[in-house]
Amino acid sequence: xxxxxxxxxxxxxxxxxxxxxxxxxxPAQFRAMPPGRLAGLxxxxxxxxxxxxxxxxxxxxxxxxxxxxxxxxRFLVLMLPPDPGSWTRAGLILHGLAETVAIAFLGTLMAAxxxxxxxxxxxxxxTVNRLVQFLARRFLDGVRGIDALIWALIWISVVGLGPxxxxxxxMTSDVGTFGKMFSEAIEATDRRAAEGITAAGGSRLQRxxxxxxxxxxxxxxxxxxxxxxxxxxxSTIIGIxxxxxxxxxxxxxxxxxxxxxxxxxxxxxxxxVALIDFLSSKLRxxxxxxx
Amino acid sequence: MLVLDDLTRRFGERAAVDRVSLNxxxxxxxxxxxxxxxxxxxxxxxxxRLAEPSGGTIRWNDEDVTALRGRPLREWRAxxxxxxxxxxLTGRLDVLTNVLAGRLSRVPAHRSLLKLWSVEERAVxxxxxxRLDIANLxxxxxxxxxxxxxxxxxxxxxxxxxxxxILADEPIASxxxxxxxLVMDALARINVDYGITILCxxxxxxxxxxxxxxxxxxxxxxxxxDGRPEMLDEAAVRALYGLEAxxxxxxxxxMDAARNASMRTAAFQY
Numbered sequence: 210x211x212x213x214x215x216x217x218x219x220x221x222x223x224x225x226x227x228x229x230x231x232x233x234x235x236p237a238q239f240r241a242m243p244p245g246r247l248a249g250l251x252x253x254x255x256x257x258x259x260x261x262x263x264x265x266x267x268x269x270x271x272x273x274x275x276x277x278x279x280x281x282x283r284f285l286v287l288m289l290p291p292d293p294g295s296w297t298r299a300g301l302i303l304h305g306l307a308e309t310v311a312i313a314f315l316g317t318l319m320a321a322x323x324x325x326x327x328x329x330x331x332x333x334x335x336t337v338n339r340l341v342q343f344l345a346r347r348f349l350d351g352v353r354g355i356d357a358l359i360w361a362l363i364w365i366s367v368v369g370l371g372p373x374x375x376x377x378x379x380m381t382s383d384v385g386t387f388g389k390m391f392s393e394a395i396e397a398t399d400r401r402a403a404e405g406i407t408a409a410g411g412s413r414l415q416r417x418x419x420x421x422x423x424x425x426x427x428x429x430x431x432x433x434x435x436x437x438x439x440x441x442x443x444s445t446i447i448g449i450x451x452x453x454x455x456x457x458x459x460x461x462x463x464x465x466x467x468x469x470x471x472x473x474x475x476x477x478x479x480x481x482v483a484l485i486d487f488l489s490s491k492l493r494x495x496x497x498x499x500x
Numbered sequence: 501m502l503v504l505d506d507l508t509r510r511f512g513e514r515a516a517v518d519r520v521s522l523n524x525x526x527x528x529x530x531x532x533x534x535x536x537x538x539x540x541x542x543x544x545x546x547x548x549r550l551a552e553p554s555g556g557t558i559r560w561n562d563e564d565v566t567a568l569r570g571r572p573l574r575e576w577r578a579x580x581x582x583x584x585x586x587x588x589l590t591g592r593l594d595v596l597t598n599v600l601a602g603r604l605s606r607v608p609a610h611r612s613l614l615k616l617w618s619v620e621e622r623a624v625x626x627x628x629x630x631r632l633d634i635a636n637l638x639x640x641x642x643x644x645x646x647x648x649x650x651x652x653x654x655x656x657x658x659x660x661x662x663x664x665x666i667l668a669d670e671p672i673a674s675x676x677x678x679x680x681x682l683v684m685d686a687l688a689r690i691n692v693d694y695g696i697t698i699l700c701x702x703x704x705x706x707x708x709x710x711x712x713x714x715x716x717x718x719x720x721x722x723x724x725x726d727g728r729p730e731m732l733d734e735a736a737v738r739a740l741y742g743l744e745a746x747x748x749x750x751x752x753x754x755m756d757a758a759r760n761a762s763m764r765t766a767a768f769q770y
Contacts, residue, residue, distance in 0.1 A: 218693050220662055224620075224627035231623045231630075238596055238622055238638050246615075 288472035298470065302458055306477055308372050309454035310485070312447075313440040316379025321433045324349075324384050328391030334403065335395055335417050346392070353385025361447040372453025379440050379447070390432050391425075398424045427496045434489040441482055501526055502547070502665060502697065507556035509542050509721075516542045518721035519556065526664075529691045529698045531712030531729075533705060535741055539721040540701040544667045547699070548582045549573060560664075578605035581658035585670035587650040591643030595634070595653050598642050599625040602660035628656040632686055648679025655686055665697040666690070673703055684711050705737070 224231065232239050293299035329335045331345035361378035368374050403420030411419065448456020455474060462470040502524040509517040517539040524530055532540045545551040547558055549565065558565040560576070568576050581602070589598045603621050604612055611617075617625075629635040632652040637645060642653060651671060658666050668687060672680040688711055691698050702708040708715055709729040717725030717732075717740040725736050 220628060220631075220659055220694065221624050224624040227627065228619070228623050231626050232619070234630075235626050235635060235638060238626060239619060 284468060287468040290469065291473040291476050292469040293473045294467065294470055299473075302455065302470075302474055302477065305448070305455035305458050306481060309444045309448060309456070309478075310441060310481060312372050312375040312379060312444040312452075312454050313437060315376045316444070317383060317433060317437045317440050319376070319380045320383030320387050320436075321429070323380070324387030324391055325429070327384065327388045328395060329417060331388060332392040332395035334398070334400070335413075335421055337413075345388070349385045349388035349392075351385070352381060353389060355382065357382035357443050358447055358450065361450050361452040365451055370451045370453075375444055375447050375452035375454055378452055379444055383436060383440065386436065387433070391429055394428045394432070395421060395425050430496050431493045434493050438482065438486050438489050441485055442478075445478055501561060502699075503557075503559040504547075505557045505559070507543070507546060507558060508554050509539075509546060509551060510554040515554075515721045517546065517553075517718075520718075520721070520723055521556075522716060522723065522726070524665075524697060524699060526697055527691070527695045529688065529711060529713050530700070531708040531715045532699065532701045532718060533703075533708050533715055533725075533740065534718035536703075538718040540718055541669050542721075543718065544582070544669045544699065544701055548577055548580055548667055550582070574605055578602075578661050579664045581661045581663035581666045583651070583654050583658055583666060583668040583671045585673045587647070587654045587674075589642040589650055589653055589657075591641070593642060594638070595629070595640050595642055595645070596622070596625055596638040598653055599628060599638075599656045599660055602628075602657035605661075624660050625656070628659040629653075631659065632656050646679075647674050648676070648682055651675060651679070651683050652686060655683070655690070659690065659694075663696060665699065668698065668700040670701050670703060672707065680707065687711070705732070 237243075293302055327345055327349060330337065330341050331349060333342065336342035336345070357378050360381045361374060364374040364377040364381075368377065398421055402424055403416050406416045406420040444452075444454055445456045445459065448454035448458075449460040451457065455478065459471065459474050462468075462474065502522075504520055504522045504524075507517060507520045508515055520539075520543060532543065534540055542551055546553050547565070549568070553566060556566075560580075563576075565576055590601070597615065600617055600621060603617075603624065607617075607621065626635055626638060629638055632655060634649055634652050634656070637649060637653075642650060645653065651674075655671075666687070671687070672683050675683060684707060687698055687700065690696055700712070702712075709732065712729060715725065715727065715729050715732055716723060717736065719740055724739050725732065
């Protein structure tokens with residue numbers, strides 16, 4: 210008959226009956242504390258110790274934090290209701306906000322354009338040779354190591370105060386970030402498409418153009434959109450040092466203690482960032498499904 | 501006894517599985533055959549409840565599997581082990597831990613999350629690995645193994661579930677002929693030694709004829725053949741593989757699934 214009788218053996222019962230045999234045949238699997246496990250425990254304990262030490266060394270004080278929360282509450286009351294003060298000032302603030310968004314947009318776009326060739330040179334599968342890859346990578350690391358705020362200070366002393374310095378600051382700091390993100394995305398692409406182009410007799414550039422870029426461009430576009438969002442926030446900050454945009458008004462209002470204007474500006478920034486966030490997530494979803 | 505009654509799964513307009521009714525006797529080794537997109541995978545995945553039926557019922561020994569929720573559903577899944585074409589192991593975990601995953605439904609959460617396996621649990625996992633001749637690989641990371649070895653790890657994981665039925669979804673589609681034999685022989689041995697019912701999707705008619713007691717042919721989601729392997733004659737094969745040409749177009753998600761599967765197969769062969 211094709212159908213055998215009901216269960217004859219049970220794995221669990223057989224394993225338990227053979228427990229001594231199994232433990233002698235595979236002693237390593239029954240060790241209470243495998244070496245890898247011990248190393249993991251030590252690393253966790255060390256990280257916790259470092260955290261406690263850092264909190265102590267940096268004088269982390271819950272008492273001071275609690276005391277300060279009262280002050281925070283007072284400011285919050287002073288901020289209500291949000292009010293720009295006058296129509297002229299509202300106009301200036303809106304103009305500053307538009308400038309901030311423009312700085313973020315231009316800076317991100319230029320950074321993405323500059324970063325693409327650098328990323329191709331820095332990615333293992335598209336680079337010219339190992340030396341070029343190494344140099345491209347280190348250059349990107351170096352640029353990325355300096356924050357946008359510091360770049361803003363540098364560019365202000367080169368091209369003067371104003372949004373142009375802001376665009377340059379966002380661009381330089383982002384070239385590093387994009388270069389790294391892009392080259393990692395390029396390295397993560399499917400090798401088989403590029404192999405197909407090579408096998409058909411394609412050159413290095415043709416391989417990149419037909420085997421790599423079509424696969425990776427949607428990913429890069431998504432990353433650029435994401436960074437545009439985060440740059441809208443950073444370009445608020447660089448305005449404070451004089452590189453254009455709404456940051457300048459914000460720091461002025463804080464300095465002159467006009468809290469209702471401060472809250473008006475913060476509210477506007479929040480709304481703008483939320484709007485860009487919404488638009489870019491829609492766009493990224495569209496790219497991901499269409500690409 | 502596994503009883504499927506009018507089991508249906510729709511993707512939009514098209515039914516991937518269309519009013520399938522089957523009785524699977526305990527201890528039998530049943531092959532499900534048919535072309536890609538015929539609904540074989542969806543059928544198996546519904547039995548494990550990885551896919552929700554759009555209609556119909558699944559019963560196991562008078563228990564309504566389709567109605568299970570929460571804890572009873574997880575217990576059903578433990579009793580109805582699943583083996584996948586792409587093995588579905590956690591590549592960065594070692595083989596022993598992958599196999600012990602088959603025991604998870606019996607281990608309390610705090611102990612399993614800390615990977616504190618008891619001696620008995622390790623013994624069962626190693627016994628299963630010994631059964632499949634790969635106990636020497638217990639400490640290796642799963643993604644370091646060949647496809648055939650990975651599939652045997654997956655079978656060991658199914659085995660430590662001590663299931664009543666094993667659902668194997670194209671278990672050999674990514675394997676070379678030698679590993680195909682190793683894996684199918686292992687399933688056949690499990691079927692005989694432990695009396696575990698096996699329901700196995702297969703592409704290859706030769707393999708299906710050689711290992712199965714009974715074959716169920718699906719085309720466009722419907723059962724078009726059901727009988728002993730020797731009953732599968734020329735006409736039956738033509739009905740099975742010809743019907744689909746006239747059937748409604750394969751939906752995009754099935755095409756995608758098939759394409760992904762074949763791409764992964766290609767990747768494996770490199």
